[in-house]
Amino acid sequence: MDTPDRAAAQPAASRAEDSPVFSFINNLSPIEPLKSAYNANSLQGYQSINITSISSIFTSPHDNAHKEPRLPKSSLGEISESEVCADGKNTNKPTKSSNAVRLFACTSTVTQETHTVTCSDVVDPPTVPCDLAQPAQFDNGSPDHNTTPCHGVRSDLKQDKCRKQDVVQTVKSTVEKRKCLFSTEIQLLDGGQPVNDNNEVLGCEWSDLIATTSGELLAFDSTMDDHHRGMHLAAKNAESCGYLLSKLAGDGEISERAYPNASGQVYYQELVMGEDQTENAQIFQDGQQTISTEEIQDNIYEANGCIPLDYKVESQQQRGVRRRCLVFEAAGFSNSVVQKESVEDLSVSTCKGKGHVQTQPRGLRGIGLHLNALALTPKGKMACQDPMASALLPSSASEKDAHGKLLCAGENFTHSGGELLEFPMDDCSSGGFPLNDHVSSQSVSPQKKRRKTDNGDDGEACKRCSCKKSKCLKLYCECFAAGVYCSEPCSCQGCLNKPIHEEIVLSTRKQIEFRNPLAFAPKVIRMSDAGLETGEDPNNTPASARHKRGCNCKKSSCLKKYCECYQGGVGCSSNCRCESCKNTFGRRDAETELTEEMKQEGEQTENSGKEKENDQQKANVQSEDHPLVELVPITPPFDLSSSLLKLPNFSSAKPPRPSKARSGSSRSSASKATTTLQSCKSSKAAGSGIDEEMLDILKEADSPSRVKTTSPNRKRVSPPHNALSISPNRKGGRKLILKSIPSFPSLTGDSNSGSAMNNTDNTFSASPLALGPS
């Protein structure tokens, strides 16, 4: 809004206090701290990456956030760009949402000064190194920043971090941080140096700390001059946030960076670790924080519709993209805030691969679900997951690309494009969320679930579960089965599948897995997997995937989605006990024959059969493929096999599928699988390999004729199923993944096919971690 005086910036603390903005900021402050925390942590981790974008992130995010709800992606992106780039024109933003406007305004004002920065950041973020950040700009940041403070601070911080990682490091210990924060705040207030701090005040309450920090941040922003300060503050804030979060969450301890202890956190870490250990540490921290924050947010949300803005903001910030959906819907403000968060996340992710990690973790974090699940999850879910992919992306994607970070920030989706992971995770929430916002921004209502987005969404995409009696803690729940927390899109009742109830969710998962180790394993194995299992060439039978357990259809003739095999786009296998199977993808009968044929045929396409759904399935398949590919590398549950198939699975940990494998040739399959895996891996490694698969899949899909020829025979063989099941767990629950796939393609194609892919990969990779928990 108004950025009254920037001049105050340096005087910062004192000035900020005076200015209305300052007061506003104070209100918001709580959130900021969290963000800062994220940023700080994440930043630290990412510093190497190129966080420069961060500033952009901040700026854009706000904008986006605000905008998103109401404006379409494109619009957002435009706005962000125009506004930001334009220098000072804030007007656009403000109009969008009052709250958002405020933040935005602040941001914008700040941005005006920093515009250059933001623009550059946005665009370049990825490429530009941390240094890019425009400390100066931030510095310039007027008092107005206050509203933006966090952003500005963060960006600054980031920069600072880049420059002054040392400082951040110092902050690491939460206690110290707390102290620091406190002290810093004090200092700020006093006009003292922000930077350091020391450890003087541990005793302060977190709330106080937060407030103070926020204040400091604001001041800091204004004062941006001292990067150090910014750094310290940010770190402090982050820590404080984390601390707060931990408290809120009940973690109790922040322990050093965060809360290593928390199960969820741990889980998160694991996930993160999957990607980059080095980064992981940092990320992990971030992730933890985020988790806690999310939880908190969730709680808040749940607890009441009316949370003080400040509080909400904090929670939102903490949360990150995922929950954003909820937040947005819940509160207008939150939207803005959320956006910010998302932006940050995005920025981070966009900036580097690491970003992915973060995002993923979030998604995973609580639940411990797989990214896969998300990705793989059924269409609807998929959509959510890929929110961006399906709906959002399209429009936004391009923009995103163009803008780079802005889009990301603005939209989760865009982000997703780059950093699909998060979205996915969020995916659900976040992913869909943003989409909704963009598309239907209007729909602030929580119901947005459907994100359908224009793009293509069937509307399904966004859909999530609607459990009423299962509390979303049973496999009946798609979300739960997919390893994803329920989010806004869900219309479930009495849902316990939320980060808040992480413990319950995890325990329930364990119970279910104990009962059925394969419960969370992907139901359908992708062709690649199948190929492995069967020994077929992956290339040849890309499309063919088999349902691990096999369906038991009686009336649907395996021609409807009731049939898991059909839904998964795979032919029925020997494992199936279906009656009158007419699965267009392949039938059991033919299996035996097929198996041989398949062996012989290598070429044949799989079954692509289905006309109707070919497209969808195609998309799904593709998507799956992608994930798989990437996933594979990540973490293999099993020794070898694990690598390939596993994708992201959550439950990958479990042994190969056992249960129902009728065919029983698991052993053989196993060996095969290994071989196949290797092959696959090699291909994957190539990188291009994936694409190839995609293409193949598409081709198959396109050509119906193939389907029949191959399908019956082909079925990729159930025998291998076992093997398949083992390594590849693709999906989580019933729902198969198809839908998600489509989105992927679009996304990749649109914007960053490459990047998107990577992102997805990353996410997936991260996901594997999830499983581990138990």
Place this chain on the structure above:
DNA sequence: GAGTTTGAAACT
């Protein structure tokens, strides 16, 4: 949007 159908998941 409500009601029905379906088959997986859960239970016994």
Place this chain on the structure above:
DNA sequence: CAGTTTCAAACTC
């Protein structure tokens, strides 16, 4: 392990 019930998605109207 088989049979039954419960459940929520998929489908239909």
